[in-house]
Amino acid sequence: MKYIDLNCDLGESFGAYTIGNDGKVLPLISSANIACGYHAADPVVMDRTVRMAHEAGCRIGAHIGLPDLMGFGRRNMAISAEEAKIYTMYQIGALKAFLDAYGLQMQHVKPHGALYNMAAGDYALAAAICDGILAVDPGLIFMGLANSEMLKAAKDKGLRTASEVFADRAYMPDGTLVPRSCEGAVIRDEDEACRRVLKMVTEGAVEAIDGTVIPLQADTVCVHGDNEKALLFVQKIRTRLSEEGCMIRSLL
Helix, strand or coil, X not given: CEEEEEEEEECCCECCECCCCHHHHHHHCCEEEEECCCCCCCHHHHHHHHHHHHHHCCEEXXXXXXXXXXXXXXXXXXXXXXXXXXXXXXXXXXXXXXXXXXXXXXXXXXECHHHHHHHHHCHHHHHHHHHHHHHHCCCCEEEEECCCHHHHHHHHHCCEXXXXXXXXXXXXXXXXXXXXXXXCCECCCHHHHHHHHHHHHHHCEEECCCCCEEECCCCEEEEECCCCCHHHHHHHHHHHHHHCCEEECCCC
């Protein structure tokens, strides 16, 4: 029996603006990455999402991003290592307050958007994020892109890691994600997403946008909550994984 974590970026609504189908997606996944107020969410949304995730039996992680609500955390920013560390501490601390209030334990930390992509190729930035995690809770798992500088830095710092692959994103030949500004960056066909996930989970490989086959380790599969087909993707991926003998379970 093979086990795989299925995660989704959730709690990204803000004030009167609603994004995603959190209530419907949560029962189908095992780990929820909850926005912490920098790239998305507000205190009310965070509290509600924590409660919904707990009721659905999901483990919870901090989805940390750049301080860019207007750009949904998808615009690169020039930040120092010290800033990266402190931004990480601040956001983990914000989500931890809600978890503490309900007697829950945080499972992991996963960067979001531009911060994720920047840290994937920048060891110093990734190490600074790790320092922020270590300052708050050394027991947290660092969830990051397979084969990236994030995982290298986390391992060097002594953090537990989870190698993440994406159901709905295309890959560059170097293993990074195709920028969203490029054609074909987001996979919108659920059957194609299922085929890719099965290959990554069962064969440890993915086909890049140019046809290159990239070896990778899949500890956790991400489906983006703001994808208009997120619910359908999760339903089909979960079914196909089950048919292949893969059990969905959280990292802890």
